[in-house]
Amino acid sequence: MSRRPVSRRPVSRWLAGISLAFFLTLLLASQPILPAGGAAWAQEDGLQVVVTTDPPPEQIGPDRTLARTTLTVVDASGQPVPGAYLKLHLDAPQGNPVISTDFPIVEGTSLLEYAGVLPQGTLSFDYIYAIRGQYTFQMEAGRDAASLRPMAPFRMTLRENPDEVRNFLLLVAGLFLFGVLAGAIIAGGAAAQSAVALLLLGLILFPGMAQAHSNDPPSDVAPFTQEARNGDLTLVYEMAPGAGKVGSINRLAFRLLDAQGQPVPETTFDLVLWHVEDDKPIFATTLFAPEGVTSLDFQFFDGAEHQVRLSAQSPAGEVSLARVVEVEGINPPMAVKVKTTIYMLLLVLIGILVGMRLRLARARGRSLAPVGA
């Protein structure tokens, strides 16, 4: 029996190996490889800012876990500094050129900005981080607003939810197996699949290519002001722009006024941003306003209605209000959608080639079988 020439050795193993390597590369390239952050700090004038999360970063699932993030301004002995002033700027992770995150418009944008007094030296907020990747906390801290010093940035890396990775692998396997099946059928010489494909194309083409009738609010909505009263106290909530927009910052300003219209000192504002569709909070914090006025810059990362629930407590009393705000969703860039579609088609194509090769090898094996066997 003669040896089969090198050039005719089956390539199906090579094709399977190439496809596996290709998608493992995609998988690895899209996952952050930097170590997850934990407590971290930067030291200036004896002050440090310690950043912790609960749960720890390795347990935070993007767009899923409501994590408590705590920033504490401590002195050289590690004790919190009462009345410290903190300025915080939080940036979203940069995008990945290989694979997009769930919210590509959010990548590389500003998420949160706040400056204010921390009565116990601590700022805490509950937050659902939108995407995987490396978040950057840029901070300035001082014993008061006049003595602010920049701190070394703190970086925190979140990995993708394991469920999403598992589902992705199932999708990869499904597409590949579909390709193998299609390749085997094509190589089998059947001609009817062309007609079936055309029929399927006609059935699916119309709803697939139809564009949405958008109900999103227009961009750059004018700022609004909402007030609530309780006795002599007036709680004022202002938002600019007047509607949220994925990828853009909104300024949320709060003030508590007395009967004379003057801000009430020593006011604490409790803020909760509630995702109406998912019926869950996406952000919550307590802000202290020694002069009765404070503000927060925030990005609504999901294009859905959110309810702003605000309450103000002061020695003079309490007032609460709630307001539903629209958030304009931004469709992912066409390039991202096309790129992802091409990845899937490549997977199917590799499966087709493997399926065809397997079918042809099997047919060749039958044709070489001895007569009468």
Added chain:
Amino acid sequence: MTQHATQHVTEQSKQTLHVTLNMVVQIALVLAVVAVVVWAVFFTNYPPVHDFFHEMRHSLFVIPCH
């Protein structure tokens, strides 16, 4: 004899070309159908389809959404 062999080879080449083109067309059709299905399930903005597959889109590693 030579003319007959030449004609046989030519016919074989034509058949091979026909089969190859047929396979290429079929592969292209399969990929086109897959592309349409993938686009409809994962990327279309058509609200009924978008809303129906919204949770699935967010449960997958590589599918971008708003």
